[in-house]
Amino acid sequence: MMTSIIMALIIVAVAGVAYVAGNRFGRKSTEGIVGQAEELAAKMLEDARREADTIAKEAELQAKDAALAAKEQAENELKEKKREIQSQERRLQQKEEHLDKKAVLVDQKEMDLLKKEQGVVTREQGIVTREEELSRSLDEQKARLEQISGMSADDAKATLMAAMESEARHDAAKRVRQIEEEARETADKKSKEIIASAIQRYAGEYVSEKCVSVVPLPSDEMKGRIIGREGRNIRALEAATGIDLIIDDTPEAVILSGFNPVRREVARLSLEKLLSDGRIHPGRIEEVVAKSEEEVEKAIKEAGEQAAFDLGVHGIHPEVLKLVGRLKYRTSYTQNVYQHSLEVAFLCGIMAAELGINVKQAKRAGLLHDLGKAVDHEVEGSHAVIGADLARKYGESPKIVHAIAAHHEDEKPSTILAVLVQAADALSGARPGARREMMESYVKRLEDLERIATSFDGVQSSFAIQAGREIRVMVSSEKVSDDHATLLARDIAKKIESEMTYPGMIKVNVIRETRATEYAR
Numbered sequence: 001m002m003t004s005i006i007m008a009l010i011i012v013a014v015a016g017v018a019y020v021a022g023n024r025f026g027r028k029s030t031e032g033i034v035g036q037a038e039e040l041a042a043k044m045l046e047d048a049r050r051e052a053d054t055i056a057k058e059a060e061l062q063a064k065d066a067a068l069a070a071k072e073q074a075e076n077e078l079k080e081k082k083r084e085i086q087s088q089e090r091r092l093q094q095k096e097e098h099l100d101k102k103a104v105l106v107d108q109k110e111m112d113l114l115k116k117e118q119g120v121v122t123r124e125q126g127i128v129t130r131e132e133e134l135s136r137s138l139d140e141q142k143a144r145l146e147q148i149s150g151m152s153a154d155d156a157k158a159t160l161m162a163a164m165e166s167e168a169r170h171d172a173a174k175r176v177r178q179i180e181e182e183a184r185e186t187a188d189k190k191s192k193e194i195i196a197s198a199i200q201r202y203a204g205e206y207v208s209e210k211c212v213s214v215v216p217l218p219s220d221e222m223k224g225r226i227i228g229r230e231g232r233n234i235r236a237l238e239a240a241t242g243i244d245l246i247i248d249d250t251p252e253a254v255i256l257s258g259f260n261p262v263r264r265e266v267a268r269l270s271l272e273k274l275l276s277d278g279r280i281h282p283g284r285i286e287e288v289v290a291k292s293e294e295e296v297e298k299a300i301k302e303a304g305e306q307a308a309f310d311l312g313v314h315g316i317h318p319e320v321l322k323l324v325g326r327l328k329y330r331t332s333y334t335q336n337v338y339q340h341s342l343e344v345a346f347l348c349g350i351m352a353a354e355l356g357i358n359v360k361q362a363k364r365a366g367l368l369h370d371l372g373k374a375v376d377h378e379v380e381g382s383h384a385v386i387g388a389d390l391a392r393k394y395g396e397s398p399k400i401v402h403a404i405a406a407h408h409e410d411e412k413p414s415t416i417l418a419v420l421v422q423a424a425d426a427l428s429g430a431r432p433g434a435r436r437e438m439m440e441s442y443v444k445r446l447e448d449l450e451r452i453a454t455s456f457d458g459v460q461s462s463f464a465i466q467a468g469r470e471i472r473v474m475v476s477s478e479k480v481s482d483d484h485a486t487l488l489a490r491d492i493a494k495k496i497e498s499e500m501t502y503p504g505m506i507k508v509n510v511i512r513e514t515r516a517t518e519y520a521r
């Protein structure tokens with residue numbers, strides 16, 4: 001329709017233009033054109049009206065269809081809502097019926113509960129009455145029992161409680177004593193098995209090394225060459241080594257005197273080289289001493305590394321290994337401390353394997369337990385405390401440090417590892433031939449043991465046996481009771497610990513014997 005209107009407007013415009021042109025070019029020619037244009041415009045207007053009618057009718061039909069569709073949709077929705085409302089009404093009706101039934105059941109249960117409550121009240125009344133009767137009966141029986149026994153109920157209760165408590169204490173004491181005896185027997189047997197197994201499995205030498213401090217000479221003429229002109233050689237040797245040379249009337253021998261075993265070894269090696277070379281003068285002495293020091297340091301390092309390798313212990317600080325190697329030139333009661341440390345490490349490892357604890361850790365603690373003896377001539381204090389400080393300084397674990405510090409009771413042993421090191425140290429030092437003592441010091445130790453034991457009141461006699469590793473004390477049965485005998489043994493042991501120095505442990509046995517004697521005439 002819009003297209004027809006636009007075309008009609010165009011034709012009218014063309015007609016207008018033609019009209020204007022006709023005024024200019026001629027009236028006759030333009031009248032025909034205008035007539036044609038008017039006819040064409042009339043025709044187009046007619047077409048446009050018909051098209052507009054058609055479109056209006058189509059629009060009216062579409063509007064009617066849309067209205068019918070909307071009406072049907074509204075009717076469908078209304079029907080759906082009606083169905084939902086009817087369904088809800090049915091559900092509500094069913095719920096009302098259920099509620100009615102529940103209300104009936106609740107009423108029935110309330111009636112039952114009321115009946116039960118009445119029954120319970122009746123029973124309670126009966127129970128109360130029964131309890132009152134029983135209470136009166138018990139009171140009567142108590143009164144009769146008190147009259148018969150002549151005791152009140154509280155007195156009888158106290159007597160019974162005391163009897164039961166006494167009996168329970170007695171039974172508990174017997175049970176505790178039995179458990180302690182069984183545990184002691186089991187522990188004693190197991191410990192003996194472990195120690196025996198460790199001793200059997202370790203094969204150590206009985207003859208100990210001894211650091212040589214006497215250098216043999218090929219002849220007494222060499223003494224003069226060692227001394228040198230105006231003593232130059234001997235002074236140079238003493239200044240370079242820090243060791244005193246004692247040249248006396250001892251035939252064909254020079255004695256080296258010094259507290260430092262490493263320096264003494266350097267002096268020994270230097271003197272032997274000088275004697276074999278024959279050139280003895282201050283310049284040569286300094287050169288030989290320097291070479292000997294290098295050899296000894298190398299030997300110390302190799303000894304420490306070899307000990308760690310033999311034991312399978314790794315990760316030890318190099319300075320600690322050097323200190324272990326220095327123990328090769330240190331002795332204790334003529335027992336070489338280096339060999340003693342290896343032996344203690346092996347024994348610790350064997351016993352740790354038997355007990356199921358860390359074997360490498362036990363070997364490590366055994367190897368380092370006498371570390372302080374490498375420097376105890378330079379540092380004040382107990383070698384156990386010095387060794388613990390050194391181990392702590394070079395990064396050893398707290399367990400290892402404690403085991404080193406506690407192996408001579410400088411600290412109270414608080415771990416199995418510390419006790420193992422104690423036991424292995426005692427085994428290594430106490431086995432026959434491991435250590436040698438002078439006869440005078442040995443006899444003096446036995447006399448001191450017997451003197452300490454007899455200094456206590458009630459002791460009749462004492463006997464030091466097993467090379468001073470056990471003392472048996474005989475006491476008077478009239479002055480010392482069984483309980484006092486246990487305390488006496490402990491006191492004697494404490495006094496021995498405080499007044500004496502000894503390797504290993506000393507066992508104190510207090511013996512109390514009662515004899516009854518009568519004569520038949």
